[in-house]
Amino acid sequence: MRTLCDPETGETLDQALVAGFAGPDTVTGEDLVEFHCHGGPAVVRAVLRVLTRAPGLRLAEAGEFTRRGFENGRLDLAAVEGLADLISAETEGQRRQAVRQAGGFIGGQVEAWRARLIQALAIVESGLDFADEDDVPDDGEAAAMGDIAALADELAAALVDGERGERLRRGLEVAIVGPPNAGKSSLLNALARRDVAIVTATPGTTRDVLEVDLDLSGYPIRLLDTAGLRRTEDPIELEGIRRARDRAASADVVLVLVPPVGEGVSRETFPDHPNVVRVGTKADLDPDYGRDAPDLTVSAVSERGLDPLISRLGWLAADQLSGGEDALVTRERHRTELMEAERELWAALSDGLPAEARAEHLRRAGVAFGRLTGRIDPEEVLGAVFSTFCIGK
Ligand SMILES: Nc1nc2c(ncn2[C@@H]2O[C@H](COP(=O)(O)OP(=O)(O)OP(=O)(O)O)[C@@H](O)[C@H]2O)c(=O)[nH]1
Numbered sequence: 001m002r003t004l005c006d007p008e009t010g011e012t013l014d015q016a017l018v019a020g021f022a023g024p025d026t027v028t029g030e031d032l033v034e035f036h037c038h039g040g041p042a043v044v045r046a047v048l049r050v051l052t053r054a055p056g057l058r059l060a061e062a063g064e065f066t067r068r069g070f071e072n073g074r075l076d077l078a079a080v081e082g083l084a085d086l087i088s089a090e091t092e093g094q095r096r097q098a099v100r101q102a103g104g105f106i107g108g109q110v111e112a113w114r115a116r117l118i119q120a121l122a123i124v125e126s127g128l129d130f131a132d133e134d135d136v137p138d139d140g141e142a143a144a145m146g147d148i149a150a151l152a153d154e155l156a157a158a159l160v161d162g163e164r165g166e167r168l169r170r171g172l173e174v175a176i177v178g179p180p181n182a183g184k185s186s187l188l189n190a191l192a193r194r195d196v197a198i199v200t201a202t203p204g205t206t207r208d209v210l211e212v213d214l215d216l217s218g219y220p221i222r223l224l225d226t227a228g229l230r231r232t233e234d235p236i237e238l239e240g241i242r243r244a245r246d247r248a249a250s251a252d253v254v255l256v257l258v259p260p261v262g263e264g265v266s267r268e269t270f271p272d273h274p275n276v277v278r279v280g281t282k283a284d285l286d287p288d289y290g291r292d293a294p295d296l297t298v299s300a301v302s303e304r305g306l307d308p309l310i311s312r313l314g315w316l317a318a319d320q321l322s323g324g325e326d327a328l329v330t331r332e333r334h335r336t337e338l339m340e341a342e343r344e345l346w347a348a349l350s351d352g353l354p355a356e357a358r359a360e361h362l363r364r365a366g367v368a369f370g371r372l373t374g375r376i377d378p379e380e381v382l383g384a385v386f387s388t389f390c391i392g393k
């Protein structure tokens with residue numbers, strides 16, 4: 001416990017806990033001092049004002065602490081991403097997944113793969129240095145390439161995971177589509193339990209795609225409200241409809257809203273999607289849906305049918321996300337690098353390849369592994385990863 005004073009005026013600023021940590025066993029790998037002061041904004045401002053007056057002291061940039069930890073070898077790049085995911089985790093499953101990655105799960109696996117690759121590469125390269133005129137591989141090289149084949153198989157197996165890790169991380173994307181005035185925005189508001197989207201009686205109210213992240217019975221779900229689908233000449237609405245179709249096509253699940261006969265405008269059919277749930281709206285009006293028999297019906301006004309819809313979404317989420325906690329690959333960036341590595345390994349294994357070419361493919365696979373863990377660190381990758389952090393982390 002210390003009394004913090006302004007060194008120039010001697011004025012007391014706060015009573016605080018001051019803790020010093022000696023590097024390198026700290027989050028950044030450097031020596032650290034923490035000031036645990038009282039949380040009032042004026043106290044924090046006063047302490048920061050005095051501290052930043054001292055020569056050599058300034059405020060950290062967003063993600064700078066983590067970046068220093070990374071640069072000092074305290075954590076690999078995939079662990080940094082895991083940390084970012086941990087900070088933004090909204091459900092238990094996402095938290096568990098992020099804890100594993102922040103603890104170096106994929107980084108450890110990839111490092112083990114890279115170590116094996118480097119061993120094989122060393123053998124292939126030593127053959128290069130002492131090459132006689134023929135390119136016939138000797139026993140050592142044959143064994144090394146046997147291990148590369150096993151490695152390629154392991155990579156291939158790890159990549160056949162239904163993208164569960166990525167899905168769990170970002171949440172099951174559920175797009176709400178349907179004709180104007182079907183009640184899409186009203187349903188979004190009812191499920192989110194807050195007034196997110198503008199609702200009016202005017203068809204064509206929604207233009208931009210609105211996103212809301214929800215925890216529905218323990219599963220992360222990203223709900224998308226979209227512009228009503230109809231024929232129109234209005235360029236703004238046309239752009240909204242283009243975005244609606246686009247996002248719905250890439251969503252995991254599409255809720256096609258069916259308004260009661262006479263309620264929605266223009267019954268435009270929605271293109272095929274493997275996971276469609278047809279939801280009849282405005283169930284409080286005792287509606288007739290004509291020939292468009294929906295799978296279930298809801299009312300945003302009386303909230304009738306909301307619970308069965310939530311159960312249905314939970315069921316779809318369980319089906320598509322379960323296992324995501326244990327997934328090795330949790331980001332598209334990981335997948336891209338592992339696929340690249342796998343491609344290079346198979347290329348290295350092709351028949352009749354000169355040893356130089358074999359070695360070059362193996363080196364490229366190693367570079368892909370290195371980019372994943374951040375050992376090989378193009379500035380733009382680092383910038384993209386660290387820019388997602390908040391100040392002070
Ligand atoms: N009775 C009743 N009216 C509803 C219900 N849901 C929506 N409405 C009304 O239907 C009209 C259109 O609702 P919105 O939620 O704006 O419909 P939308 O599909 O988002 O419409 P656009 O954004 O224009 O495509 C509004 O007047 C709502 O009050 C419902 O469950 N019951």
Ligand SMILES: [K+]
Pocket residue numbers: 180181199200201202203204205206
């Ligand atoms: K509307």
Ligand SMILES: [Mg+2]
Pocket residue numbers: 184185186197198199205206225226228
């Ligand atoms: Mg709307």
